[in-house]
Amino acid sequence: MYKIGIIGDKQSVQGFKAVGLDVFDCNKADEAKRTLHNIADDNYAIIYVTESLYDQIKESIYEYNEERLPAIIPIPGMQGSLGLGLRNIKMAVEKAVGADILFSND
Amino acid sequence: MARLNVNPTRMVLTSLKNRLRVAVKGHKMLKDKRDELMKRFLELARENKALREQVEAHIGDVYSNFVIASAVMSSEVLEEALMYPKQGVTIEVGRKNVMSVDVPVFDFKTTTDDTANIYPYGFANTSAELDNAIENLSNIFPELLKLAAVEKEVQLLAAEIEKTRRRVNALEYIMIPQLEETIKYIQMKLDENERGNQTRLMKVKDMMVQEAIEEKQQFTKEAINEYVNK
Numbered sequence: 001m002y003k004i005g006i007i008g009d010k011q012s013v014q015g016f017k018a019v020g021l022d023v024f025d026c027n028k029a030d031e032a033k034r035t036l037h038n039i040a041d042d043n044y045a046i047i048y049v050t051e052s053l054y055d056q057i058k059e060s061i062y063e064y065n066e067e068r069l070p071a072i073i074p075i076p077g078m079q080g081s082l083g084l085g086l087r088n089i090k091m092a093v094e095k096a097v098g099a100d101i102l103f104s105n106d
Numbered sequence: 107m108a109r110l111n112v113n114p115t116r117m118v119l120t121s122l123k124n125r126l127r128v129a130v131k132g133h134k135m136l137k138d139k140r141d142e143l144m145k146r147f148l149e150l151a152r153e154n155k156a157l158r159e160q161v162e163a164h165i166g167d168v169y170s171n172f173v174i175a176s177a178v179m180s181s182e183v184l185e186e187a188l189m190y191p192k193q194g195v196t197i198e199v200g201r202k203n204v205m206s207v208d209v210p211v212f213d214f215k216t217t218t219d220d221t222a223n224i225y226p227y228g229f230a231n232t233s234a235e236l237d238n239a240i241e242n243l244s245n246i247f248p249e250l251l252k253l254a255a256v257e258k259e260v261q262l263l264a265a266e267i268e269k270t271r272r273r274v275n276a277l278e279y280i281m282i283p284q285l286e287e288t289i290k291y292i293q294m295k296l297d298e299n300e301r302g303n304q305t306r307l308m309k310v311k312d313m314m315v316q317e318a319i320e321e322k323q324q325f326t327k328e329a330i331n332e333y334v335n336k
Contacts (some may be wrong), residue, residue, distance in 0.1 A: 002197040004214075015172050016186045018226055018240045019217060019247050020195035045212060047198045055226045068210055069199065070292075071258035075250070078169055081162045088143045088257070089154050092264040096147055098271075 002069075005039050007032055008050030021048070029056040034073075036060055044070050044074040049075035064099040109288040114295035122292070126285040133277040140270045143205050147263045154256045159254050164246040171239030178233040187236065191290035193217060193244070197251075207266045209259045214251055 006016050009076040010025040017023045024039065027074060032053045037060065047070050054061065054074040061072050074085045094100050112118045176184050194217035202209045225240060 002199055004195055004197060011176075012169070014185065014188055015168065015239055015243055017191045017321055018193065019244045020193040022215055045199050045210070046251070048254075050251070065261050068208055068262070071210070071254045071261075073250075073254045073257055076162050076169075078173070080169075081164060085158045085162065085257075087156065089151055089158065089260060092260050093148075093151050096144065096264040096267040096271075101148075 002043050002045035002072075003046045004046045004048070004104060006048040006075075007039075008036055008048075008077055012050050016048075021049070022049045026053065033057045033060045040070050040072075046070060048075045049073070050075060051082040052077050052079065052085055055082070079085055108284065110284060112182065112288060112292070115293040116296065119289065119292045119296070122285055122289050126282065126289065129277055129281050129285060133274060133282065136270055136274045136277065136289070139205060140267065140274055143207075143263060143267050143294055146204060147260070147267055150256060150260050150263065154253075154260050157249070157253050157256055160175055161246065161249050164242070164249065168239055168242045168246065171235055175235040175239050178235055179231075183231055184236070185325070187232050190226055192226040195247075205266070207262055209262055212246075212251055212255045246250060262324050 003022055004020075005022045005024060006008050007024045007026055009027055013023050013025055022039075022044075024035045026035055032049075036047065036049070036057060049061070049072060050056075051074050059085065064070060064072055074084075074088065090100055110122075112122070179187075196215050196217075198213040198215070200211035200213060202211045225237060227236075229237075
């Protein structure tokens with residue numbers, strides 16, 4: 001039995017409590033990093049992170065990239081989308097194919 | 107291309123030939139694996155892109171609902187309203203095997219089934235905007251979950267493709283040429299030895315024949331002398 005967590009600034013993430021996610025509100029990068037490591041070892045299968053924080057703690061997140069669990073997924077925060085999620089997909093394509101063949105034509 | 111540092115013997119040659127055969131076979135299979143992975147990966151990446159765009163658009167709506175809600179209500183009341191969630195979510199994680207990549211499959215369960223009954227607060231002190239926000243959020247929740255699954259799969263596949271591609275390249279551009287070069291070298295060396303041996307034999311034979319002829323001539327000469335002296 002696994003849980004879902006969400007890390008982000010309070011404004012953005014407080015609503016997710018209502019749908020049953022475990023909310024961890026963090027404002028600073030090192031705080032977020034610590035929280036991430038703590039809950040990644042716990043029973044969390046999916047951890048959503050708001051994009052602004054995701055950008056600050058990228059290195060810690062990439063450690064889990066090739067693990068089966070947890071899936072750490074960026075979602076836009078209150079400030080709106082920063083395009084980070086799409087950039088991630090682009091990066092994955094570049095990593096796999098060697099060149100960006102999916103996004104260059106549009 | 108550098109050749110391997112081995113002794114040029116027949117035994118090494120045989121084992122190298124075996125290794126080459128395995129390498130070529132492995133190379134072909136890994137190449138097939140890479141192509142198939144690539145095919146699935148590209149489909150998945152397209153799906154991921156579409157899904158993400160969709161989710162980001164919807165989540166923007168949810169946030170604007172929340173902004174309005176927090177404008178209408180004081181932050182304390184809002185916090186209090188959301189303090190004890192009624193709805194709980196747990197996930198079952200299954201496994202899916204995509205070309206020997208172990209991919210998680212998420213299946214979620216909510217503790218309250220009734221979607222109209224997820225609001226963790228009384229309606230007296232809260233505004234209708236908050237209800238909207240939460241309803242929207244719970245509507246896009248399955249999408250969010252699907253996004254997580256697809257995105258994780260894309261990441262895992264990308265890593266696997268990279269690994270496979272490296273192996274294919276290492277086999278194609280290092281291992282196989284190196285083995286071929288070494289086999290060729292050993293074969294030439296063995297041929298050279300063979301030729302050397304042949305020449306030596308011919309030389310020895312020549313010498314032996316020469317000796318025999320001389321012996322015969324000697325014998326004949328003696329015989330003639332004997333005849334003449336008689």
